[in-house]
Amino acid sequence: MNTHAKPTPDSTLRRFWLKWRFHINVLLLLVPLGFMPKYFADAALFRGDTGLGEREIGDVQVGPWSLRLAELRNEAPTLDGPAGHMKNFTAALCDRCRDQVKATYLRIGKPRSLRAAGVIFFGTPHRMGAMLPIPEKTKADAELWITMEGWDGAMHQAALPLNQASPATVAWLNQQGGKP
Amino acid sequence: MSKKSRSKLWFLVHSWLALPIWFFVLIVCVTGTLAVISQEIVWLANPQMRASQPSDDAPLLSYDQIIAAIKRAEPDTLVESISRPDESHFALDVSVSYPDGRSVTVYVDPYSGVIQGTAPAFDFKAFTRALHGWWLVPFTNGYSWGWYLVSFLSLPLLASLVTGLVVYKKFWKGFFRPTLRIRHGARIFWGDFHRLSGIWSIWFIAVISITSTWFLIQAFMFDNQVSISTAPVALVVPRESVPVTSDGSPAPTISLETAIAQAKERIPGLEDSFVSLPANAYSYLSVGGRSWYPLMYQTADINPYTGDVAATRLLSDRTGLELVTESMRPLHTGDFGGIWIKLIWFFFGLILSMMVLSGLLIWTKRTALATANALKRSNKHARLQTTTEVSQ
Numbered sequence: 230m231n232t233h234a235k236p237t238p239d240s241t242l243r244r245f246w247l248k249w250r251f252h253i254n255v256l257l258l259l260v261p262l263g264f265m266p267k268y269f270a271d272a273a274l275f276r277g278d279t280g281l282g283e284r285e286i287g288d289v290q291v292g293p294w295s296l297r298l299a300e301l302r303n304e305a306p307t308l309d310g311p312a313g314h315m316k317n318f319t320a321a322l323c324d325r326c327r328d329q330v331k332a333t334y335l336r337i338g339k340p341r342s343l344r345a346a347g348v349i350f351f352g353t354p355h356r357m358g359a360m361l362p363i364p365e366k367t368k369a370d371a372e373l374w375i376t377m378e379g380w381d382g383a384m385h386q387a388a389l390p391l392n393q394a395s396p397a398t399v400a401w402l403n404q405q406g407g408k409p
Numbered sequence: 410m411s412k413k414s415r416s417k418l419w420f421l422v423h424s425w426l427a428l429p430i431w432f433f434v435l436i437v438c439v440t441g442t443l444a445v446i447s448q449e450i451v452w453l454a455n456p457q458m459r460a461s462q463p464s465d466d467a468p469l470l471s472y473d474q475i476i477a478a479i480k481r482a483e484p485d486t487l488v489e490s491i492s493r494p495d496e497s498h499f500a501l502d503v504s505v506s507y508p509d510g511r512s513v514t515v516y517v518d519p520y521s522g523v524i525q526g527t528a529p530a531f532d533f534k535a536f537t538r539a540l541h542g543w544w545l546v547p548f549t550n551g552y553s554w555g556w557y558l559v560s561f562l563s564l565p566l567l568a569s570l571v572t573g574l575v576v577y578k579k580f581w582k583g584f585f586r587p588t589l590r591i592r593h594g595a596r597i598f599w600g601d602f603h604r605l606s607g608i609w610s611i612w613f614i615a616v617i618s619i620t621s622t623w624f625l626i627q628a629f630m631f632d633n634q635v636s637i638s639t640a641p642v643a644l645v646v647p648r649e650s651v652p653v654t655s656d657g658s659p660a661p662t663i664s665l666e667t668a669i670a671q672a673k674e675r676i677p678g679l680e681d682s683f684v685s686l687p688a689n690a691y692s693y694l695s696v697g698g699r700s701w702y703p704l705m706y707q708t709a710d711i712n713p714y715t716g717d718v719a720a721t722r723l724l725s726d727r728t729g730l731e732l733v734t735e736s737m738r739p740l741h742t743g744d745f746g747g748i749w750i751k752l753i754w755f756f757f758g759l760i761l762s763m764m765v766l767s768g769l770l771i772w773t774k775r776t777a778l779a780t781a782n783a784l785k786r787s788n789k790h791a792r793l794q795t796t797t798e799v800s801q
Contacts, residue, residue: 255432260555261545268536268545277511278530308550311634321510329657331690344648351688353487355506380690381657 274301277356281319286394291377292385294326296333298375298394305401306363314363316398322354326377334376335359337367337391343384346376367391369402416576423572424772426565427765434566435765437559440541441617442758445743445751447534452499454533457516457526460500469519472665472684475501478522492683493519495747500525552628560628563621570614573607583608596774603767606760613757620741623734639728644720645691646712662687662713665694672696672709675718679707687713693720700724703745704736 273279282299289298299319306314322330334340336347350357361373373394375387392399427434443450452458470478476488489504489512500516503524507513514528539545546555574580589601607614630636652660663671669681680698687694697708702724710720727735739745743754 251428251431254430257430257433258436260558261540264545264547264555267547268539269531271547272532272535273530276513276530277506277509281510310551310632319510324508328659331651331659349689349691351692352512353489353506355487355508356510356512357689379657380654380659382653383657 281321281356282317284395286389288323289375289387289389291375291387292383294330294377294385295323296326296375296377297321297323300395300397301358304397306398309360312362314365316361316363316395317358318361318394319356319358320350321356327354329379329381330354330377331380332378333357333359334378335361336374336376337361337363337371339372339374339388340376340386343376343378346378347374363398363402365402365405367402369399416578419572420576423569423576424768426569426572427768428772430562430565431765431769434562435762437541437562438758438762438765440537442755442762444534444537444541445754445758447537448494448499449748449751451533455526455529458500459498460518460520460525461498463520467520470522472669472681475503475517475519475522476665479503479505479517479524482522482524488686489688490683490685491517493681495682502528551632556628557625560621560625563618563625566614567618567622570611570618574611577604577607580604580608596771599767599770599774603764603771606764606767610757610760610764613754614761616740617761620737623737624741627734627737637728637730637734639726639731640722641720644693644710646687646693646714646719648691650712650714651690652714660690660714662694663711663716667716668694668711668713669696671716672711672718672721676707676709676721676723679709697722704739705732 270279274283280299281297282301282303284300284303286298286300288295297320301317301319306316309315318335320333322333333350334346334348335350336345340346348359348361350359352358369391371391372388373391375389377385379385391402472491475491479486479488485508486505489506491504492502494502501519503515503517505513505515516525516528517523518525542556542559543553544555544559546553546558548556577583583604587605589605590597654660665684669684673679673681678700679696680700681696682698683696685695693710694713695708695710697706699705700707705724705727707724708722709718711717712719724732743751
C-alpha cells in the first residue's frame with residue numbers, strides 16, 4: 230500500500246481536470262436546450278397551431294355526416310403503463326353536423342352495438358380527441374371504425390383500413406411479428 | 410474519531426453536496442423562483458391579462474353572462490372552461506376552441522365580458538414550470554427522467570440543511586446576533602451571508618426539500634403503479650339520463666348558475682373559482698374552488714341535463730395521508746394565499762439561489778485548501794502507519 234508516493238503527472242490534462250471538474254455540470258444545460266425545439270413543437274401541436282395533428286387522415290364520410298380525422302402524432306402507439314399501448318386521434322366535425330352529433334366513437338373492428346362503440350371523443354366539435362387502445366395482437370389488416378350517434382338517436386358508421394388511418398401503427402404491428 | 414475531525418468530516422460532506430452540480434442546482438433554484446411569480450410576470454408584460462373594476466359598485470358578471478358575451482362577440486367560438494384567478498386584478502382565463510381547430514386560452518374582462526386577447530403562443534408560465542419541474546424532458550411512458558433528475562436534488566438539499574446546521578455550531582445564536590461583515594474581504598462576507606441567510610431560511614429549505622422529496626416519491630409510486638388515491642374514477646353520465654331529442658338538436662342543459670347553486674346547496678362553503686363544461690354529451694359539468702383550507706380544491710360533478718350532483722370530491726373525502734400529500738404542491742409553489750405568500754416564496758427562492766452561489770464562492774476560496782490539507786494529513790497518517798508496520 231503506497232498512497233503517498235503516487236507520481237502526480239502534472240500534465241495539462243490533469244490541470245485542466247482540476248480546474249474545471251466542478252464546472253462540467255454546466256453541460257447539463259444542454260439537456261433542456263436539446264429538448265427545447267420539441268417542447269415548442271409540442272406546445273404548438275396541443276394548441277392546434279399546426280393543425281389537428283401531425284398527420285391529417287382527411288375527411289371521412291359517416292352516413293349523412295362527416296369529420297376531419299388526424300393522428301395527433303405520426304408515430305407508433307405509445308405504452309401507457311399497465312393500460313397498454315395507446316394511439317391518440319383528433320377530429321373536427323363538419324360545420325353542418327356540429328349540432329346534430331351527440332357523440333363520436335372509435336374502435337378497432339366493427340362494433341356489435343352502440344354500447345360497444347369503443348372509446349368516445351372528448352372536446353368540442355372544433356377539436357376533439359380520443360385515446361384508442363391498440364392491442365399488440367391487432368392484425369395489420371384491421372379496420373378503424375367510426376361510430377357517430379345523433380341527438381335524435383340515429384347511428385351511422387364508417388370504417389377505414391388501419392394502414393390508411395395510421396401507417397405508423399401498421400408498421401409497428403408488423404414489427405411486433407404477430408405476438409400471441 | 411475525535412470530535413474535531415468528525416465536525417471536519419461533516420463540514421466536508423456539507424461542502425461537497427452541491428459543489429459538483431452547483432450550476433444545475435442554481436438553475437433549478439432560479440427557474441423555481443421565477444415560476445413562483447410567473448403569472449404575475451406575464452400580467453406585467455401583457456395588458457390583455459389585466460382587469461380592473463370600472464367603478465366601485467360594478468358587479469362581476471356570472472359565468473352564464475360571460476359565455477353569452479363570448480357568443481355574441483364570436484358566435485363560432487366554443488367555451489370549454491372558465492377559471493377565475495385568485496387575484497381580482499386578473500382577467501378570467503377562458504379555454505376556448507375555434508372553428509380552425511385551435512384550442513387556446515383567452516383573457517376575458519370579468520366585468521364586461523369583453524375578450525381582451527388570446528394567450529400568446531409562448532407561455533412563459535408553462536415554460537418556466539416545465540424547465541424547473543422536468544428540465545423540459547418530455548413525458549413518454551410515465552414520468553419523464555427530467556422529473557427524476559430535478560426532484561432527486563431534494564436529497565442533497567435536505568442533507569445540506571442538516572449538515573449545515575451540524576457544522577454551524579450554536580446556530581441559534583445567529584438569530585440574536587446577526588453578523589454580516591462587509592469590510593473584511595469577500596471570503597468573510599460570503600461566509601457570513603451564507604450562514605445568516607441559511608438560518609433564516611431553515612423553514613423554507615425544509616419545506617422545499619420535503620415537498621420535492623414527495624415529488625420524487627410520487628413519480629416513483631406512479632411509475633410502479635402504487636396508488637394511495639381514494640378519488641373516484643371519472644364517471645360518465647348514464648345513457649338513460651341523456652335525453653334523445655325528436656328534432657335532432659342538442660338536448661337543453663341547465664344554466665351554469667343553476668349548476669353552481671345546486672352544488673353550493675349540497676356542499677356548504679364551496680367556492681366557484683372554476684367551471685368546466687361537459688367535454689362531451691356523456692360527461693359531467695364540474696364546479697370547484699378552494700374553501701376554508703387554502704391548500705386544496707373541492708369539486709362537484711353535476712349532471713348537465715338534470716342538475717343532480719353526481720359526485721363530489723371534498724376535503725372530508727380525503728384520507729389523512731391524502732391531506733398531507735395533496736398539500737405538498739401548493740406548499741412547494743407558494744400558491745395558496747395570494748400575492749403576499751408568493752412574494753415571500755419568491756424572496757426566499759432568491760436567497761436560496763444566492764446560497765448556492767455563496768457556497769460556491771466560499772468553496773473556491775477555502776474548501777479547496779481544506780481538502781488539500783485533509784488529504785495531506787491522511788497521507789502523512791498512512792505513511793506513519795506504513796513505517797510502524799515495517800518496523801514491527
